[in-house]
Amino acid sequence: MTEDAQILIARLLAHQTLRRDDKLVKRALSDELFRADLDGRLKACGMKFIDNVYADYVTLALTRDSEAKVFGTRETWQNNNVGLARDGVALLVVLWSLIILPKRERQEAHQLAEEDQNDMFGKEKPLPRAEDTSIGISYRALLADFGDKLGKKTRMDMNLGQLARIGFIERKGDLICEGPLLDLLMDTDTLKDRIINGALSDIFQIPATRTPAVLGMPVADESVAPDTTDSTEDQ
Incomplete structure (x- = not known):
């Protein structure tokens, strides 16, 4: 068990993400003793294992206690926004909203992307994979x-390239698709209400019930940090 936990951590550090159907990942998700060993080793290094039933991948992230010591050494603490400018952060939240929220609705309805009608027995099926x-x-x-709000074509292209390199998105011709990290490092419970009823209420055709939320980075499993002072209005 000890050697397998060590190997899994090393592989995650080397590859950033691993699929949920990987042998050792499946063990971490189902074997309580193995998971306890894994979590203990990661905690000793200020890290934790991140998984999400709606995502096809798992990854590692810093614990909250270690964030300040890791990111606070800079003169300006950017926390863990992975170097994204505020228009890049806003673009990330927009992409998450337009890709992940509809995907999760299809997953919860046990509906595949290509299905045109509901299956009356769909609830008996396993939760569909993200790729489906x-x-x-x-x-x-x-x-x-969104070009006018997010820096127009030049800035958007630059930020899309950075998001693709990090692993949030993948580019397939004209399509911008979900990357391994897009549904792992964003906190749906915190973001969903803020976005649907706030910052993007016009997109989802739902009247805002309070002051629109700032499009900043949410605290997502303590792996993506908030940016509560910036707005895309001045981009």
């Missing part, structure tokens, strides 16, 4: 809808 329910969005449509 996630639908990309058009780059041209994204640019038309």
